[in-house]
Amino acid sequence: MAGARAAAAAASAGSSASSGNQPPQELGLGELLEEFSRTQYRAKDGSGTGGSKVERIEKRCLELFGRDYCFSVIPNTNGDICGHYPRHIVFLEYESSEKEKDTFESTVQVSKLQDLIHRSKMARCRGRFVCPVILFKGKHICRSATLAGWGELYGRSGYNYFFSGGADDAWADVEDVTEEDCALRGDTHLFDKVRGYDIKLLRYLSVKYICDLMVENKKVKFGMNVTSSEKVDKAQRYADFTLLSIPYPGCEFFKEYKDRDYMAEGLIFNWKQDYVDAPLSIPDFLTHSLNIDWSQYQCWDLVQQTQNYLKLLLSLVNSDDDSGLLVHCISGWDRTPLFISLLRLSLWADGLIHTSLKPTEILYLTVAYDWFLFGHMLVDRLSKGEEIFFFCFNFLKHITSEEFSALKTQRRKSLPARDGGFTLEDICMLRRKDRGSTTSLGSDFSLVMESSPGATGSFTYEAVELVPAGAPTQAAWLAALSDRETRLQEVRSAFLAAYSSTVGLRAVAPSPSGAIGGLLEQFARGVGLRSISSNAL
Numbered sequence: 001m002a003g004a005r006a007a008a009a010a011a012s013a014g015s016s017a018s019s020g021n022q023p024p025q026e027l028g029l030g031e032l033l034e035e036f037s038r039t040q041y042r043a044k045d046g047s048g049t050g051g052s053k054v055e056r057i058e059k060r061c062l063e064l065f066g067r068d069y070c071f072s073v074i075p076n077t078n079g080d081i082c083g084h085y086p087r088h089i090v091f092l093e094y095e096s097s098e099k100e101k102d103t104f105e106s107t108v109q110v111s112k113l114q115d116l117i118h119r120s121k122m123a124r125c126r127g128r129f130v131c132p133v134i135l136f137k138g139k140h141i142c143r144s145a146t147l148a149g150w151g152e153l154y155g156r157s158g159y160n161y162f163f164s165g166g167a168d169d170a171w172a173d174v175e176d177v178t179e180e181d182c183a184l185r186g187d188t189h190l191f192d193k194v195r196g197y198d199i200k201l202l203r204y205l206s207v208k209y210i211c212d213l214m215v216e217n218k219k220v221k222f223g224m225n226v227t228s229s230e231k232v233d234k235a236q237r238y239a240d241f242t243l244l245s246i247p248y249p250g251c252e253f254f255k256e257y258k259d260r261d262y263m264a265e266g267l268i269f270n271w272k273q274d275y276v277d278a279p280l281s282i283p284d285f286l287t288h289s290l291n292i293d294w295s296q297y298q299c300w301d302l303v304q305q306t307q308n309y310l311k312l313l314l315s316l317v318n319s320d321d322d323s324g325l326l327v328h329c330i331s332g333w334d335r336t337p338l339f340i341s342l343l344r345l346s347l348w349a350d351g352l353i354h355t356s357l358k359p360t361e362i363l364y365l366t367v368a369y370d371w372f373l374f375g376h377m378l379v380d381r382l383s384k385g386e387e388i389f390f391f392c393f394n395f396l397k398h399i400t401s402e403e404f405s406a407l408k409t410q411r412r413k414s415l416p417a418r419d420g421g422f423t424l425e426d427i428c429m430l431r432r433k434d435r436g437s438t439t440s441l442g443s444d445f446s447l448v449m450e451s452s453p454g455a456t457g458s459f460t461y462e463a464v465e466l467v468p469a470g471a472p473t474q475a476a477w478l479a480a481l482s483d484r485e486t487r488l489q490e491v492r493s494a495f496l497a498a499y500s501s502t503v504g505l506r507a508v509a510p511s512p513s514g515a516i517g518g519l520l521e522q523f524a525r526g527v528g529l530r531s532i533s534s535n536a537l
Helices: 002-021 029-038 051-066 110-123 156-163 179-184 187-204 251-259 294-299 302-317 335-349 359-372 378-384 388-398 408-414 424-434 445-451 454-466 472-501 516-527
Strands: 069-075 088-095 131-136 139-144 207-212 242-245 324-328
Touching: 029 051, 029 359, 029 378, 029 472, 051 069, 051 088, 051 359, 069 110, 088 131, 110 187, 131 335, 139 335, 187 207, 207 302, 251 378, 251 388, 294 302, 302 324, 302 335, 302 388, 324 335, 335 359, 335 388, 335 472, 359 472, 378 388, 388 472
Parallel strands: 139 324, 207 242, 207 324
Antiparallel strands: 069 088, 131 139
16 A cells, blocks of 8 residues: 555646646646557557657656555566556546545455466456556446457467458567476466466456457468457356456557547447457346347447447446456557547546546546557558547546436435426426537537536526426535536547547648648548637647
8 A cells, every 4th residue: 555655646746746836838738639549559659759748657656646646667668568548557447536535444365366367467468458447436447358269369460460450560589488488388278377367366356247349259370260359258267257348349449430520420430341250248137227229239320339239238336246347459559548538538427436536637537647658550541541549538428417427326316306396307308409409510608608608507507597496416416417417518628629639730741732631621620620729728
C-alpha cells in the first residue's frame, strides 16, 4: 500500500514540478492529438525522437490518475512486457478520497501481479495480456487481445508478418517461443501452460465476465488460423468464466461510416460475409433486466448496436457481485478501446469514477491512456479512412440519457411511490422532445449548446418544477441526469473542436486537383462544424 501511495504522490509531484517550470505550456489535447496522428506509440521509442513529448503525456496521465486513486506502476520500460502497452502501466488499488482511503485496501499484491503478467503474456495475441484499466466499486475492468493461436506460440516473428499482411515490422522484436516451450511441442501441453497462467491472472484480478467482440471464432490469414478465442478453446479451459460473444464490426467497417458523412444511423454491418462465423451468445440470466431483443442484433444499425452493447457492459460492472470484467477484440487496439473509453466516460459522467476530473481532463486521460499509450494505430486508420477513434467520441451524444446511467438502479430502488403527476419517464421524454434533435451529426444543437448553456442547463430547473413538492429525491435524480448529459456533451464538444483543428484537417491527403477543400467541407458537414476557434483547445 505504501508503494501505491508513493507512486501516486510521485506522479503528482512530477506533474507539479513540470507545470511549475512551464505553466503556460502544459500539454493540451490539441498537442496530444497532433502527436497521436503523427506516429504510433511504441514503448521502446519513449526516449527517442519525440520522447520528451511522450514523456509529458505519460506524466500527465499519472498525475490525472493520482487525483482520485492510489496506484502502483508496473514498469514496461522499453516495452519489455509488451511493446505497445504503456511504459508505466497503472494498477489502480483504491480510491484516495478522504472517505475511502482508510476503508479499502487492495487484496492484490503487485509483485505477484507482475509475475503472473510476465508468465501469461504469451497466451494472448501480440503479447497483449489481461491488463486492469478501470476500478469501479472495487472491481477491475480489464482489456487485452484475444488468445494467441499455435502459429504465434511457435514463432511470433513469422506470425506477426502474416497477421499484418507482411507490411508491418513493428513486432519483429517480439520474443520467439523459448526452447523450453519448443521442447514440449505438443499443442495441448503448451496451451495448458500458457493459458493456465492467463487463467490464473484472470482469477487473481477476480474477473468473471469475458466479453469477446470478435466477429470470428478464430482470425484467419492466408488460410491459417492465427488467433483463437476463449469461446472455441477445445479443452474448455475457460468454462468457469461467464463468456459473452458480442460480435462487433472491426475497424474496416468504419470507413463506411466516414464515407457516409459520419452518419452512423442506418449503417448496418453485413453479417453474411464469409469470415463472420461468431454468433451473438449471452447467458439468459444476464439479459432479463435490459429489455433488449437480442435476436435482432443483425438488424441493428451502428448506433443501436453500440448502445445495446454498452448497456450490457454497464449492467455487468454495476451488478451486485464483486466480479471483474474483461473486454477484448482481436489485437485489442480498435474495438477494445472504443468500449473501454465509453465505459470510463459513462461512469465518470455519473460521478462514480475519476470524480475530481473536469471534462477536458477526463477526455485527455482516455485519449492518451486508453487509445494512444495502448497502441491504437491512428496514423494507419486515418490513411485508410477507418475512423473508429473519431466515432467513439462523437457517439457520446447517443448515451446521455438515464438508460445508460449506472445510478438509475440504486435511485429507482430508493424512490417512493407517487399517486399522480409526471412520472420520471414522462419528464425524460419531455426533455428529449422539447430540446430539439441531437441525433443528427449535422444538427446545429450539437455545437450550439457549447456557447448556449441554457440549451442544456435550463432543463434542470424546469424539470424540478414539474416534480411535486416534498420529493427531493426525484429532484436530485433529475439534476444528476441533466448533469450527466451536460458533462458528456462538454466532452464531445471539446473533442470535436480539437479534432477538427488538428487531425480532421489532415485526415485526407491533398489531391493535385485541389479537391482537399471539398473533402474538408465533407468532414465539417458531417460533424456539424463550420468554423471553430483554436481557443477552444
